Amino acid sequence: MKNVVIAAGYATRLGELTKNFPKPLLKIGERNILERMLDDIDTIPEIDEHIIITNHKFAQHFEDWKQAVSYSKPITIVDDGTETNDTRLGAVCDLLFAMEKLNVDDDLLVVAADNLLFFSFKEFVDFAKAKDSSCIMCHEQPSIEKLQRTGVVVLDDNNRVLNMEEKPQEPKSHWAVPPFYIYKKGDLELVRHSVENGCGKDAPGNLAHYMVDHAIMHAWPMSAGRFDIGSLDTYYEACDKFGGKK
Numbered sequence: 001m002k003n004v005v006i007a008a009g010y011a012t013r014l015g016e017l018t019k020n021f022p023k024p025l026l027k028i029g030e031r032n033i034l035e036r037m038l039d040d041i042d043t044i045p046e047i048d049e050h051i052i053i054t055n056h057k058f059a060q061h062f063e064d065w066k067q068a069v070s071y072s073k074p075i076t077i078v079d080d081g082t083e084t085n086d087t088r089l090g091a092v093c094d095l096l097f098a099m100e101k102l103n104v105d106d107d108l109l110v111v112a113a114d115n116l117l118f119f120s121f122k123e124f125v126d127f128a129k130a131k132d133s134s135c136i137m138c139h140e141q142p143s144i145e146k147l148q149r150t151g152v153v154v155l156d157d158n159n160r161v162l163n164m165e166e167k168p169q170e171p172k173s174h175w176a177v178p179p180f181y182i183y184k185k186g187d188l189e190l191v192r193h194s195v196e197n198g199c200g201k202d203a204p205g206n207l208a209h210y211m212v213d214h215a216i217m218h219a220w221p222m223s224a225g226r227f228d229i230g231s232l233d234t235y236y237e238a239c240d241k242f243g244g245k246k
Contacts, residue, residue: 001046001047001048001106001107001108001109001182002047002048002049002050002104002106002107002108002109003038003041003047003049003050003051003073003111004051004053004095004108004109004110004111005024005034005037005038005050005053005111005113006053006091006094006095006111006112006113006179006204007022007023007024007034007052007053007054007058007062008053008054008055008082008088008089008091008094009055009085009091010055010085010088011023011114012085013230013232014232014235015232017232017235020057021058021061022054022061022062023113023114023229024113024114025061025062025065026235027239028116028238028239028242029239029242032065033113033114033115033116033229034065034113035069036116036117037111037115037117038050040117040120040121040122041109041111041121042071042072042073043072043120043122044120044121044122046107046125047073047109047125048073048106049073049074049075049076050071050073050074050075051076051098051102051104052075052076052077053078053080053094053095053097053098054077054078054079054080055079055080055081055083055088056079056080056081056082056083057083059077059079063077078097078098078101078102080094090200090202091112091203091204091206091207092194092195092199092200092201092202092203092204092206093195093201095110095191095204095207096192096194099188099191099192100192104188105185106185107128107182107184107185108181108182108183108188109121109124109125109180109181109182110180110182110183110204111179111180111181112178112179112180112204114228114229114230115178115179115226115227115228115229116226116227116238116242117226117227118224118225118226118227119222119223119224119225119226123220123223124137124180124182124220125182127218127220128184128218128220131159132184133184133217133218134181134182134183134187134211134215134217134218135182135217135218135219135220136153136161136164136177136181136182136212136217136218136219136220137178137180137181137219137220137221137222138155138175138176138177138178138220138221138222139175139176139178139221139222139225140174140176141175141176142174144171147168147171147174147176148168148169149167150166150167150176150177150205151164151165151166151176151177151208152164152165152168152171152172152173152174152175152176152177153173153175153177153212153219154172154173154175155173155175155219158218159218159219159220159221160216160218161212161217161218161219163212164177164209164212165209166203166205166206166209175219175221177205177219178222178226178228179203179205181204181208183211187215190210190211190214190215191207191211194207194210194211197210198210227241
């Protein structure tokens with residue numbers, strides 16, 4: 001299984017902090033955001049490589065970082081060639097770009113690079129293995145307003161995804177979908193042709209939505225929470241909570 005980290009965005013909402021520096025490499029305490037994620041994923045036996053897809057503007061930052069860290073699984077940095085937010089490929093196209101460039105033909109764990117997690121991805125990998133299907137995560141979200149800004153799924157009693165909607169005005173459940181996915185090798189042909197068949201390009205949830213309509217998908221209810229770093233306020237809040245310095 002390959003761990004694919006989507007890290008090609010420009011984090012414009014963090015202003016000057018990420019104008020010339022990638023958000024995943026911002027420090028939260030003694031470790032940066034990306035390291036906090038890889039520290040966990042690297043211990044999962046099924047994972048045999050970390051693939052980090054970034055943009056040309058920040059690629060050298062990731063290459064320099066790669067030389068300074070040590071993980072048990074190899075790290076491959078993929079440069080998508082873009083240099084501005086206006087020319088970005090979008091998360092789905094970045095995944096397809098990395099798959100094609102590296103001839104990836106393996107199960108994939110696909111993760112966004114801007115979250116702090118309070119559970120292990122091993123639970124998610126074990127769930128997907130038990131279900132023997134591609135999978136998404138979900139968590140209960142009581143706020144209708146927040147559900148209207150994310151992906152929402154309807155599940156059966158076996159946690160199979162029956163329906164997924166992006167940013168629904170009238171959510172059909174309280175199961176929200178965070179940006180973490182497992183795509184099985186047998187479903188990669190669907191993934192490869194997703195965009196040409198109408199899948200949205202920008203958000204990683206676009207691909208999950210597409211796959212729900214074309215393949216068997218199950219959803220793992222997160223066993224603990226996460227902290228989404230999407231703005232300056234949430235970054236500074238994370239620094240305060242986890243001992244970092246502004």
